Amino acid sequence: MTREHFNAELKRLQDETCVLGTMVATSITEAVRQLCARDRAGSERLIAWDRRVNEKCHAIEMATLTLIATQAPVATDMRVLAAVLETARELERIGDYAKGIAAISLKLGDAPYAQPVWDLLTEMSVRARDMLDRALDAFARRDLPAAHAIIRQDDGIDDLFNQIFGIAMHPNGALPGVAAGDLTATLERANYLMWIAHNLERSADRVTNICQRVIFTVTGELDDLDPM
Amino acid sequence: MTVALEAGPRARTARNGANPPMGGDNVLEARALHVYYGAFRAIENVTLPIARNRITAFIGPSGCGKSTMLRAFNRMNDLVPTARVEGDIVYRGQSIYAPGVDPVEVRRHIGMVFQKPNPFPKSIYDNVAWGARINGFRGTRRELDDLVEAALVQAALWDEVHDKLDQSGLSLSGGQQQRLCIARAIAVKPDVILMDEPCSALDPIATLRIEDLMQQLKERYTILIVTHNMQQAARASDYTAFFNMGDRRQGYLVEFGPTPELFTNPKDPRTEDYITGRFG
Numbered sequence: 001m002t003r004e005h006f007n008a009e010l011k012r013l014q015d016e017t018c019v020l021g022t023m024v025a026t027s028i029t030e031a032v033r034q035l036c037a038r039d040r041a042g043s044e045r046l047i048a049w050d051r052r053v054n055e056k057c058h059a060i061e062m063a064t065l066t067l068i069a070t071q072a073p074v075a076t077d078m079r080v081l082a083a084v085l086e087t088a089r090e091l092e093r094i095g096d097y098a099k100g101i102a103a104i105s106l107k108l109g110d111a112p113y114a115q116p117v118w119d120l121l122t123e124m125s126v127r128a129r130d131m132l133d134r135a136l137d138a139f140a141r142r143d144l145p146a147a148h149a150i151i152r153q154d155d156g157i158d159d160l161f162n163q164i165f166g167i168a169m170h171p172n173g174a175l176p177g178v179a180a181g182d183l184t185a186t187l188e189r190a191n192y193l194m195w196i197a198h199n200l201e202r203s204a205d206r207v208t209n210i211c212q213r214v215i216f217t218v219t220g221e222l223d224d225l226d227p228m
Numbered sequence: 229m230t231v232a233l234e235a236g237p238r239a240r241t242a243r244n245g246a247n248p249p250m251g252g253d254n255v256l257e258a259r260a261l262h263v264y265y266g267a268f269r270a271i272e273n274v275t276l277p278i279a280r281n282r283i284t285a286f287i288g289p290s291g292c293g294k295s296t297m298l299r300a301f302n303r304m305n306d307l308v309p310t311a312r313v314e315g316d317i318v319y320r321g322q323s324i325y326a327p328g329v330d331p332v333e334v335r336r337h338i339g340m341v342f343q344k345p346n347p348f349p350k351s352i353y354d355n356v357a358w359g360a361r362i363n364g365f366r367g368t369r370r371e372l373d374d375l376v377e378a379a380l381v382q383a384a385l386w387d388e389v390h391d392k393l394d395q396s397g398l399s400l401s402g403g404q405q406q407r408l409c410i411a412r413a414i415a416v417k418p419d420v421i422l423m424d425e426p427c428s429a430l431d432p433i434a435t436l437r438i439e440d441l442m443q444q445l446k447e448r449y450t451i452l453i454v455t456h457n458m459q460q461a462a463r464a465s466d467y468t469a470f471f472n473m474g475d476r477r478q479g480y481l482v483e484f485g486p487t488p489e490l491f492t493n494p495k496d497p498r499t500e501d502y503i504t505g506r507f508g
Contacts, residue, residue, distance in 0.1 A: 003505045072459055074491045074503045220493025 293479020403434025
């Protein structure tokens with residue numbers, strides 16, 4: 001086998017991308033757990049943790065660009081490196097969404113929400129994380145059927161988002177503790193709720209983008225890609 | 229008897245992007261071509277269309293027959309006493325191996341640039357004018373001057389040599405000598421230019437100049453290039469043909485297609501192994 005250094009570096013970058021994915025996957029569920037548990041210290045730790053995520057992403061990007069510049073990869077090698085670059089950026093954005101949820105948690109303080117809201121947000125975060133875990137596995141194994149299956153799973157996340165959207169639009173009972181007629185407080189709480197749900201929904205969209213990169217790596221085809 | 233080869237209309241402006249070469253706009257086509265040196269089959273059963281006003285690159289490991297294949301396109305292999313072909317090469321609808329076709333006439337339409345720059349030990353002017361003269365140029369000195377200037381301009385050499393046309397071609401740098409050889413090749417107004425590793429003796433800057441020149445030349449000419457440098461094929465060509473060597477050392481065509489596709493998503497695992505450096 002020739003190009004042993006190149007092969008080793010190619011594998012290391014894929015492994016590092018999976019490590020980055022694991023760092024981010026934890027953040028998604030933790031951000032919502034901290035929100036529901038009013039864990040302010042946890043939210044602050046998560047915001048600080050995002051710097052590590054960014055550093056890891058940038059390290060992967062620089063190493064990938066260096067490999068492209070010095071090794072002139074083509075064919076599958078080139079597609080893998082393109083997928084690494086795209087996937088690292090998608091993961092970094094998912095990390096930003098988790099950090100955004102943590103920031104909202106700090107703003108919310110102890111403002112009460114009804115249990116169905118927590119349940120829906122928790123369900124969204126668990127499903128998004130499950131999608132991400134399986135996408136990372138598909139990325140590592142270049143598993144085409146799995147990538148397609150995960151993309152289809154995104155519809156379930158969208159359904160949950162729509163349910164939360166309905167609650168935010170009709171907050172009676174779901175946002176307790178707001179005095180009747182206090183429009184400002186109602187809008188603010190509904191807005192926070194929408195942002196959290198939006199961040200989770202976008203995280204799942206980013207996961208589908210990762211799956212599309214897996215498809216590109218395997219098939220070399222971009223025709224079916226519909227970037228979110 | 230000499231059969232005249234008619235060149236079709238030239239100087240078509242190249243369009244953006246590469247068209248599929250099988251659609252009838254092909255200037256040359258190898259059909260089930262076998263090339264032998266004595267009993268040894270150097271090329272086995274190659275069918276390959278060459279698109280007009282496009283650059284087609286031949287890549288493959290040493291000994292896979294890509295230079296033999298290139299030379300078959302203007303009957304240069306005829307100069308090897310034991311060489312013979314089966315199958316055919318068709319140029320603008322006409323077999324170049326048909327009885328009565330003059331190989332010299334073939335080479336006037338299908339010119340060649342070699343691996344090592346080989347200017348004659350003559351002046352820069354005479355190097356370029358030579359082809360016209362041996363082809364019985366009948367014009368005035370002024371017309372010959374214009375022809376030499378036009379060829380040197382097309383070869384992107386005029387600005388560097390216009391004030392020293394009487395100096396020896398051998399006084400130029402390697403890259404300039406190769407562009408002089410390109411000027412010499414195009415001075416006889418060919419239709420197709422075959423290039424056999426034209427940059428292998430040049431430094432990287434001179435190489436990039438030749439590659440830039442090829443992009444300009446393809447607006448007027450069809451270019452075939454053999455290169456050991458896969459990045460050169462990727463950078464400079466519209467179509468790439470990958471040749472490999474079989475168990476009897478015979479060269480055969482593995483894959484042919486638009487260069488962007490072949491280098492991003494090759495269809496054959498042997499192509500993938502070769503272009504990613506995992507060959508053998």
